[in-house]
Amino acid sequence: MEKASSNLSMGIDFAYPFRLHQVSFEAPMCEGTRRERLFLVGDYSSSAEFFVTIAVFAFLYSLVATVAYIFFQNKYRENNRGPLIDFIVTVVFSFMWLVSSSAWAKALSDVKVATDPDEVQLFISACKDQTNKCASVQGPRWSGLNTSVVFGFLNFVLWAGNIWFVFKETGWHKGAARQPGGPPEKHSGSFGQQQAYNQDSFDQSGDYGPQGELGPSSEYSQVGRPTSFSNQM
Template sequence: MTLLSVHLTTLFAIFAFATCGGYSGGLRLSVDCANKSESDLNIDIAFAYPFRLHQVNFDAPTCEGKRRETLSLIGDFSSSAEFFVTIAVFAFLYSLAATVVYIFFQNKYRENNRGPLIDFIVTVVFSFLWLVGSSAWAKGLSDVKIATDPDEVLLLMSACKQQSNKCLPVRSPVMSSLNTSVVFGFLNFILWAGNIWFVFKETGWHSSGQRHAADTMEKQSSGYNQGGYNQDSYGPAGGYNQPGSYGQVGDYGQPQSYGQSGPTSFANQI
């Protein structure tokens, strides 16, 4: 990879795991019971990375006296979120290591072609991981949005199943940073996939392929130069430049010649 691409991969990896791993948000609900004294107009529910929502508990009124119930959100989306952040962290660390190698150990990097080969394999692996991780996290984020939708959370409360009570969403969670993390995930995939070609050019596979193509062209050109197409087949040695002579004896005992001496023989006969 070039130094510019290494810097971009480092920067994009930071944005990816910072926007996802550093997220915390919440929503607020309102339950207005028929008996106003039992109402709770500010029910705050907070959640954060890694989005184990089934461990997020909150209290809600039942609108049946002073009794309250303890509920929890639905779903565990930690696997896709943690996988995404782990890829971002390792990509960040590898980009830092690659920067140091490119700047201070360029000779060691090219020695025995090991450095470019390892770099090529790692780049292919990270490209695949970014594609899988970003796709998984995009699906996980969609499920997180559904599980934290205030209208869906209100359905969990027993008080909201009675028409005499009024349940309303007060504030929805802000998901802009999580949306940004998905965007940076796919940008990282595009960046790493684009670097595959540049790293491949540094490997011995690319140079050996160029030498093979050059040798093939050289053999083809030498074959045409040595073949019959370059010989002067119509020169002095060719049969078409030799004077044709049909000096055979005819039926009447006179020599017949249709070569260059034809006109002279005809004059002598006259």
Template structure:
């Protein structure tokens, strides 16, 4: 929201204060050999600061004629580049404001709008930095070229010792200084907006979904390894318990089989005992769970 509000305003302030500048300086020439003294000379200049085309007429004290004097320097490239960047950034920020407000769905569709905004914001940040540095350097050179002391050195009459020359009025540089300051403010504003434009892109969302390994990632990995080791230990305990249970069951089964085998042997064995004798009676011997058999008969003679 700050980008939407302040970017067009600072862009206008930057190129308006530079593109609409007009400066004026005034010098005075006093020729000792002429009756008309204290001749004032006005020099006007302004954007795009092609000072080699700015000229004025200065008197020649040796004769009744004038000379045409030109200033030095051409600083139009830096000034025009600065103003062009300001105009295009204003147009783009205005267009971006309209898209943000009225076409938010189309802006976010397929992630193309945020990517374009991110790339364009980075380009304008770089262009503002380059243009502001070039304009600040050119502004320093403009101040030097339009210094009244330097302008007086260009006049032939002022180079003679008998003539007197002085500066009456110097240009006002507050407007151009403001334009340079607004240029660096735009650098900070657009550079700061790179982060917010990057957050709207899919690159930032992908990084949030799959974060890079850091200290927290290292801790989570250690936690997973600890949980894995604990689960492995529990599994070993479970396996040991199952092994013990199987061994106990197997031993118990072996015992049962042994008991059953012993019982079958006992059942197969036939128990014999001495037959009971009764007088005149038949003794019958019976075995448990077997067929009854007749025992031999014993007769005892009575004495």
């Protein structure tokens, strides 16, 4: 009868934002009629709230960007402000997703340690008595929280991969794409000017300039010179 009456169980409920130091539970004492109130250890609300805040703002910005892409395409491309703002915000959110996901993954690991049944039993005075046997009936379920960490890093990969596509819409990428084609055109223009300059110089260096009636007969003058020279000999 004494053994049956001492077969007691207790449950500990904890959830977001994981301020475990505020989570209390009552544990039976050896007398059986008394119960003690205990608290878990740790405060992991900052990492959890930071992760959720980044997720909410990223979702809202995605909605605003989608509306701008569809209904305000002209305003989006006006003066190249839209693509530049979109590029900067995408880089910031990519970094924030990485930081928040890493912080939440570390906090979740600490939450698992703080709520481990073997660790919680160390706080219960009745479990410190060697004559009593304390064991966990059911451990916490971490599937949902583990999934949140995975989705956090997937969002980082998605936003980081989108940086290139947003950068292609900016004036920086378009200016860099036009830059390689600039020097050859300038070089060809300089070559044409230099060729025209050489042609003018050749015309001006001859005995008969482009003005006058004897200009086209430059070939005759070139032939006549050696003939005149031979006559002098």
